[in-house]
Amino acid sequence: xxxxxxxxxxxxxxxxxxxxxxxxxxxxxxxxxxxxxxxxxxxxxxxxxxxxxxxxxxxxxxxxxxxxxxxxxxxxxxxxxxxxxxxxxxxxxxxxxxxxxxxxxxxxxxxxxxxxxxxxxxxxxxxxxxxxxxxxxxxxxxxxxxxxxxxxxxxxxxxxxxxxxxxxxxxxxxxxxxxxxxxxxxxxxxxxxxxxxxxxxxxxxxxxxxxxxxxxxxxxxxxxxxxxxxxxxxxxxxxxxxxxxxxxxxxxxxxxxxxxxxxxxxxxxxxxxxxxxxxxxxxxxxxxxxxxxxxxxxxxxxxxxxxxxxxxxxxxxxxx
Amino acid sequence: xxxxxxxxxxxxxxxxxxxxxxxxxxxxxxxxxxxxxxxxxxxxxxxxxxxxxxxxxxxxxxxxxxxxxxxxxxxxxxxxxxxxxxxxxxxxxxxxxxxxxxxxxxxxxxxxxxxxxxxxxxxxxxxxxxxxxxxxxxxxxxxxxxxxxxxxxxxxxxxxxxxxxxxxxxxxxxxxxxxxxxxxxxxxxxxxxxxxxxxxxxxxxxxxxxxxxxxxxxxxxxxxxxxxxxxxxxxxxxxxxxxxxxxxxxxxxxxxxxxxxxxxxxxxxxxxxxxxxxxxxxxxxxxxxxxxxxxxxxxxxxxxxxxxxxxxxxxxxxxx
Amino acid sequence: xxxxxxxxxxxxxxxxxxxxxxxxxxxxxxxxxxxxxxxxxxxxxxxxxxxxxxxxxxxxxxxxxxxxxxxxxxxxxxxxxxxxxxxxxxxxxxxxxxxxxxxxxxxxxxxxxxxxxxxxxxxxxxxxxxxxxxxxxxxxxxxxxxxxxxxxxxxxxxxxxxxxxxxxxxxxxxxxxxxxxxxxxxxxxxxxxxxxxxxxxxxxxxxxxxxxxxxxxxxxxxxxxxxxxxxxxxxxxxxxxxxxxxxxxxxxxxxxxxxxxxxxxxxxxxxxxxxxxxxxxxxxxxxxxxxxxxxxxxxxxxxxxxxxxxxxxxxxxxxx
Numbered sequence: 001x002x003x004x005x006x007x008x009x010x011x012x013x014x015x016x017x018x019x020x021x022x023x024x025x026x027x028x029x030x031x032x033x034x035x036x037x038x039x040x041x042x043x044x045x046x047x048x049x050x051x052x053x054x055x056x057x058x059x060x061x062x063x064x065x066x067x068x069x070x071x072x073x074x075x076x077x078x079x080x081x082x083x084x085x086x087x088x089x090x091x092x093x094x095x096x097x098x099x100x101x102x103x104x105x106x107x108x109x110x111x112x113x114x115x116x117x118x119x120x121x122x123x124x125x126x127x128x129x130x131x132x133x134x135x136x137x138x139x140x141x142x143x144x145x146x147x148x149x150x151x152x153x154x155x156x157x158x159x160x161x162x163x164x165x166x167x168x169x170x171x172x173x174x175x176x177x178x179x180x181x182x183x184x185x186x187x188x189x190x191x192x193x194x195x196x197x198x199x200x201x202x203x204x205x206x207x208x209x210x211x212x213x214x215x216x217x218x219x220x221x222x223x224x225x226x227x228x229x230x231x232x233x234x235x236x237x238x239x240x241x242x243x244x245x246x247x248x249x250x251x252x253x254x255x256x257x258x259x260x261x262x263x264x265x266x267x268x269x270x271x272x273x274x275x276x277x278x279x280x281x282x283x284x285x286x287x288x289x290x291x292x293x294x295x296x297x298x299x300x301x302x303x304x305x306x307x308x309x310x311x312x313x314x315x316x317x318x319x320x
Numbered sequence: 321x322x323x324x325x326x327x328x329x330x331x332x333x334x335x336x337x338x339x340x341x342x343x344x345x346x347x348x349x350x351x352x353x354x355x356x357x358x359x360x361x362x363x364x365x366x367x368x369x370x371x372x373x374x375x376x377x378x379x380x381x382x383x384x385x386x387x388x389x390x391x392x393x394x395x396x397x398x399x400x401x402x403x404x405x406x407x408x409x410x411x412x413x414x415x416x417x418x419x420x421x422x423x424x425x426x427x428x429x430x431x432x433x434x435x436x437x438x439x440x441x442x443x444x445x446x447x448x449x450x451x452x453x454x455x456x457x458x459x460x461x462x463x464x465x466x467x468x469x470x471x472x473x474x475x476x477x478x479x480x481x482x483x484x485x486x487x488x489x490x491x492x493x494x495x496x497x498x499x500x501x502x503x504x505x506x507x508x509x510x511x512x513x514x515x516x517x518x519x520x521x522x523x524x525x526x527x528x529x530x531x532x533x534x535x536x537x538x539x540x541x542x543x544x545x546x547x548x549x550x551x552x553x554x555x556x557x558x559x560x561x562x563x564x565x566x567x568x569x570x571x572x573x574x575x576x577x578x579x580x581x582x583x584x585x586x587x588x589x590x591x592x593x594x595x596x597x598x599x600x601x602x603x604x605x606x607x608x609x610x611x612x613x614x615x616x617x618x619x620x621x622x623x624x625x626x627x628x629x630x631x632x633x634x635x636x637x638x639x640x
Numbered sequence: 641x642x643x644x645x646x647x648x649x650x651x652x653x654x655x656x657x658x659x660x661x662x663x664x665x666x667x668x669x670x671x672x673x674x675x676x677x678x679x680x681x682x683x684x685x686x687x688x689x690x691x692x693x694x695x696x697x698x699x700x701x702x703x704x705x706x707x708x709x710x711x712x713x714x715x716x717x718x719x720x721x722x723x724x725x726x727x728x729x730x731x732x733x734x735x736x737x738x739x740x741x742x743x744x745x746x747x748x749x750x751x752x753x754x755x756x757x758x759x760x761x762x763x764x765x766x767x768x769x770x771x772x773x774x775x776x777x778x779x780x781x782x783x784x785x786x787x788x789x790x791x792x793x794x795x796x797x798x799x800x801x802x803x804x805x806x807x808x809x810x811x812x813x814x815x816x817x818x819x820x821x822x823x824x825x826x827x828x829x830x831x832x833x834x835x836x837x838x839x840x841x842x843x844x845x846x847x848x849x850x851x852x853x854x855x856x857x858x859x860x861x862x863x864x865x866x867x868x869x870x871x872x873x874x875x876x877x878x879x880x881x882x883x884x885x886x887x888x889x890x891x892x893x894x895x896x897x898x899x900x901x902x903x904x905x906x907x908x909x910x911x912x913x914x915x916x917x918x919x920x921x922x923x924x925x926x927x928x929x930x931x932x933x934x935x936x937x938x939x940x941x942x943x944x945x946x947x948x949x950x951x952x953x954x955x956x957x958x959x960x
């Protein structure tokens with residue numbers, strides 16, 4: 001099967017998932033993102049690459065933070081941005097997802113940035129656009145169910161490359177609630193593609209997928225063991241609703257075993273970096289001393305995230 | 321009485337209703353809309369006609385879809401657009417409608433796009449602007465109560481003209497809940513003005529106004545009879561709340577008698593077109609086979625809707 | 641202690657409060673605002689002073705009106721504006737205020753316009769920016785708790801100067817619920833700094849701070865006495881929730897004693913002006929005859945408010 005994200009000549013048409021995205025394309029995105037980090041530092045933070053294009057942020061699930069990063073990226077590319085919080089909109093009136101999308105296409109959409117609670121929704125959208133002969137419209141997945149959050153994965157890769165340069169010499173640990181995390185899936189796929197020789201996942205059995213080894217990772221239930229000698233620690237957010245369920249005893253208990261403290265961090269290499277997708281639960285998955293410490297690269301992640309999203313959007317606009 | 325929508329020399333000052341709007345003005349709007357359909361097809365979908373103008377979308381009733389079409393139209397004209405969802409705003413704080421409006425005028429509004437649950441609210445606003453010597457500010461009615469939704473009516477006329485050219489040889493049927501529909505009123509007024517010789521309304525007695533014949537239409541309660549030989553079928557949306565009330569037995573029952581199926585559509589002329597204002601209730605007022613079939617022009621309506629709104633806004637800005 | 645709003649060489653870095661702001665700076669803001677009133681009257685209401693800057697409207701408390709005025713001001717300065725209604729955002733997800741702010745900084749914010757229910761929140765933000773070496777980012781207080789609402793105070797001063805020119809010959813009365821009003825505090829501070837020889841506050845004991853005399857004002861509980869001979873009457877909004885509490889007998893009772901009627905207004909000088917920050921409760925703190933009468937300058941206040949906010953934003957952008 002052809003990768004639906006790529007055109008026949010291998011250019012990026014949509015960004016749905018990092019799973020199956022060739023190393024060359026991944027690297028190209030990171031390369032294109034680099035100069036966009038400079039745009040953010042300029043007096044006038046604007047380039048005209050998407051001038052007169054209509055970008056629709058279609059959020060079927062509320063996420064102010066993610067929507068804001070895409071809104072900023074699109075505005076810095078000079079696009080016209082339309083925010084649609086579809087939770088309060090015509091889907092309430094009994095309209096189907098595809099009818100909503102068809103309408104937005106008819107309004108002249110050039111790009112959809114879509115967040116949806118159901119895994120696969122952005123893929124369905126891309127497929128529908130192809131089936132209806134609207135190949136010039138792009139889809140960016142801004143998070144779908146437990147499936148993927150590719151721009152988060154990309155900004156993580158950008159951050160790791162920025163601080164560590166060479167992926168092929170790294171040991172990377174992904175820590176926490178892998179089971180419910182779309183971020184984790186995107187991260188593991190990208191790390192593997194970019195040639196990281198050892199990816200570890202660390203977490204309690206109840207928060208790891210049963211087939212986690214099939215993702216090509218080493219599994220640790222003991223965090224002290226798992227962190228030994230790693231170069232990169234990628235923390236995951238623990239969602240509050242998990243803590244109240246049967247999966248976890250309590251947030252204090254969780255912090256004791258899987259919260260990243262300075263003590264545990266000392267087991268990693270001397271210049272290890274710590275990533276977190278935010279928003280952080282301080283004192284649950286991460287201690288404030290680490291979050292605000294010298295190893296944390298959590299705020300640079302956010303900055304690089306704008307550049308990576310600008311890169312993806314400009315590539316899609318150029319390709320379509 | 322002077323038409324409050326027109327200036328002394330007959331130019332469009334406000335767009336409140338299609339009722340009473342002269343044929344010349346109607347035709348002028350459609351003519352001006354035509355080149356705007358090309359703007360949407362360009363690389364850079366922008367013209368500077370409203371550059372530096374402040375357009376306020378003041379929605380006292382929530383409608384993401386309609387607000388979005390106006391927002392896109394205004395942004396493509398390069399206006400600064402301010403969205404106000406007044407349901408959650410200072411009207412809650414006991415402020416009157418006119419005080420809210422006066423404040424927005426004082427902020428430098430050039431144009432109001434207003435949606436309101438009460439029939440006549442945009443007319444009151446236009447009157448208030450005249451009484452307070454603020455004739456340079458325009459009002460566009462984006463739907464008021466059961467009264468009117470003139471830009472919807474205009475885009476329907478644009479669509480009919482696009483596919484059928486000459487209004488004076490057409491038989492047009494408006495089908496469904498005419499009683500509660502502001503769209504139907506705007507459509508019938510415009511069709512009559514533009515010289516359509518036969519306008520039919522089709523629906524159950526409970527969903528037609530008691531004085532419907534006074535609108536100059538032929539009334540049918542049997543859809544099969546009513547559709548015979550028509551060139552244009554304008555479906556109306558059936559609002560869910562009606563289906564639960566005493567007015568209708570059930571949505572299945574409604575579909576059986578008044579839902580547009582391929583079988584019923586076959587009674588119309590061979591090249592009849594089917595319009596629907598959206599959002600559609602598939603399987604209630606329209607069958608999916610028709611909605612997605614060759615006769616449907618429902619998505620072109622949306623596209624033409626942006627052009628028509630750009631035309632109206634640019635005419636108002638030029639006139640005031 | 642250094643004034644945290646000013647740089648070492650006395651330029652405006654943040655706008656947190658009018659309390660302690662030197663007369664020179666206050667006057668400078670009003671002087672700079674003057675030409676911006678002309679921008680609002682132009683065909684193209686736009687200047688490029690903040691082009692490519694990212695302004696974040698961060699509202700932890702909902703206020704459509706205030707947010708709109710800042711949004712318009714920023715857009716007329718050509719800034720990219722991002723509206724964040726933080727009530728519905730990641731603070732819900734357990735993130736701290738400073739983490740939210742750090743993230744927005746990392747996205748490339750140039751300016752924060754902040755509304756918060758807690759007094760002192762914008763000050764904390766400015767302090768945090770300094771402590772973390774992000775001195776190039778500015779903070780504008782758009783209302784914090786009962787503390788301050790400096791742009792409202794500034795637009796009031798602009799309005800008074802516009803109609804009365806010389807502050808040093810005026811008698812000014814502030815009327816109503818001073819106790820709960822951040823507006824009143826900002827007004828009294830500015831009036832005193834600008835050299836108004838007599839500032840009066842008028843209100844029932846239950847709605848005046850117990851130490852109100854320490855603000856350098858004359859206190860009146862009888863409105864007829866307090867208004868005698870004043871040049872400027874600054875009405876305060878009576879919040880509905882006060883009326884239901886133990887602080888007030890009823891809104892009719894309040895109107896009788898402290899509502900501004902034409903009769904009471906006649907006690908002031910012949911050309912006295914009446915200000916109100918909006919939204920008005922007609923028939924509670926102000927009679928419609930006065931609100932719509934010749935002495936009211938309530939709508940000019942709104943117009944001047946846009947110009948004053950443009951002035952403040954452009955000064956901050958130039959200084960940082």
